[in-house]
Amino acid sequence: MNLELTEEQLTVQKAARDFAQTELLPGVIERDTEQKFPSDQIKKMGELGFMGMMTDPKYNGGGMDTISYVLAMEEISKVDASASVCMSVNNSLVCWGLERFGTDEQKEKYLKKLTTAEYIGAFCLSEPEAGSDATSQRTTAEDKGDYYLLNGTKNWITNGKSASVYIVIAQTHPEKKHKGINALIVERGMPGFVVGKKEDKMGIRGSDTHSLMFTDVKVPKANRIGEDGFGFTFAMTTLNGGRIGIASQALGIASGAYELAVKYAKERKAFGKHLSEHQAIQFKLADMATKINAARLLVWQAAYLKDQKKDFVKAAAMAKLFASQIAQEVTSEAVQIHGGYGYVKEFHVERLMRDAKITQIYEGTTEIQKMVISRELLR
Ligand code: CAA
Numbered sequence: 014m015n016l017e018l019t020e021e022q023l024t025v026q027k028a029a030r031d032f033a034q035t036e037l038l039p040g041v042i043e044r045d046t047e048q049k050f051p052s053d054q055i056k057k058m059g060e061l062g063f064m065g066m067m068t069d070p071k072y073n074g075g076g077m078d079t080i081s082y083v084l085a086m087e088e089i090s091k092v093d094a095s096a097s098v099c100m101s102v103n104n105s106l107v108c109w110g111l112e113r114f115g116t117d118e119q120k121e122k123y124l125k126k127l128t129t130a131e132y133i134g135a136f137c138l139s140e141p142e143a144g145s146d147a148t149s150q151r152t153t154a155e156d157k158g159d160y161y162l163l164n165g166t167k168n169w170i171t172n173g174k175s176a177s178v179y180i181v182i183a184q185t186h187p188e189k190k191h192k193g194i195n196a197l198i199v200e201r202g203m204p205g206f207v208v209g210k211k212e213d214k215m216g217i218r219g220s221d222t223h224s225l226m227f228t229d230v231k232v233p234k235a236n237r238i239g240e241d242g243f244g245f246t247f248a249m250t251t252l253n254g255g256r257i258g259i260a261s262q263a264l265g266i267a268s269g270a271y272e273l274a275v276k277y278a279k280e281r282k283a284f285g286k287h288l289s290e291h292q293a294i295q296f297k298l299a300d301m302a303t304k305i306n307a308a309r310l311l312v313w314q315a316a317y318l319k320d321q322k323k324d325f326v327k328a329a330a331m332a333k334l335f336a337s338q339i340a341q342e343v344t345s346e347a348v349q350i351h352g353g354y355g356y357v358k359e360f361h362v363e364r365l366m367r368d369a370k371i372t373q374i375y376e377g378t379t380e381i382q383k384m385v386i387s388r389e390l391l392r
Pocket residue numbers: 098102136138139144145146147148169170171191245246249250252253326374375376377378381384385
């Protein structure tokens with residue numbers, strides 16, 4: 014694995030960094046406070062190619078590799094994790110899944126607009142009683158010949174209100190357990206589909222997380238992704254890639270907090286010298302930088318293996334497990350270095366500390382990542 018970034022990858026990284034500083038940083042505190050979805054910013058991210066980075070250009074995608082994607086994710090996440098989770102779900106769970114497993118008609122109809130953010134996508138697996146235990150789907154998709162009758166509730170859905178296209182996982186043949194599950198493309202506005210309550214969250218408060226209710230929604234058979242019963246494999250395979258996105262988000266949150274801590278330590282004086290001249294602070298920064306570097310290597314390794322079309326399941330789970338763990342530690346230390354200023358909103362690190370927690374929960378909790386890793390090790 015070559016750790017030198019190419020010219021193209023460096024250009025993508027710089028473009029994402031510039032975009033984050035000029036377009037996302039202004040207003041990020043207000044969006045967090047007011048729980049305001051960054052609609053205008055996401056639209057611009059679509060125009061700049063950040064919403065379908067790995068998708069084939071024939072579907073208006075960027076045709077880029079996963080390394081470029083994680084570089085952009087890290088830069089966007091340093092500044093605004095609410096924007097980056099929208100980006101991650103759209104890129105990794107919706108565009109990637111549709112491109113890999115969708116029909117030509119589905120790609121023409123949905124993918125071309127998802128890559129440009131004309132449509133935003135949502136991935137609907139979690140339910141009130143099926144979070145980590147994802148095979149226990151209660152939402153049903155009854156086979157009615159040329160359509161499915163969809164009934165049930167989904168919870169904690171990222172982009173819940175802003176999306177136009179929802180990939181909904183539902184049970185068609187309960188007797189077949191997870192092999193009877195389907196993945197259906199549901200459009201906003203289909204009769205019987207209602208967006209429910211918005212969650213009032215600890216972090217990523219600019220991201221709109223909602224419950225969704227489906228009551229006798231008629232979903233055409235043409236909207237099924239893959240063969241009958243392929244839905245659970247679809248969800249698991251897609252989540253493997255999604256975990257690289259969330260790992261890079263956690264990495265970005267950590268490195269954003271670290272950079273703010275370094276800046277503050279060089280500016281702030283205590284006991285007659287800059288904080289950065291105190292060994293207690295120097296050692297904290299050394300630990301933070303080392304953890305970030307280790308997480309980055311795991312993220313890049315997972316991205317590299319995916320690009321090489323090698324098995325990346327274990328690497329993605331390890332990257333997410335580790336990056337989300339160090340995001341807790343690094344953001345907490347960044348707050349500590351800022352002292353009292355770190356505990357108020359103005360200096361950004363308190364938001365980053367709140368944002369970090371979700372990376373240990375969504376797209377598979379820390380405990381699920383350990384299950385995935387140990388199963389791969391003991392296979
Ligand atoms: N990749 C591919 N296939 C996988 C897989 C993986 N990582 N993990 C499991 N599978 C397959 C298995 O091979 C099996 O298929 P076969 O029977 O055909 O071989 C099938 O899935 C069921 O697996 P298990 O028998 O191992 O089932 P289990 O119940 O013991 O474990 C699980 C399944 C791994 C725990 C799974 O339920 C899981 O990953 N849970 C976490 C769900 C999750 O990540 N939710 C996140 C919600 S989405 C989200 O957060 C998006 C967002 O908005 C930000």
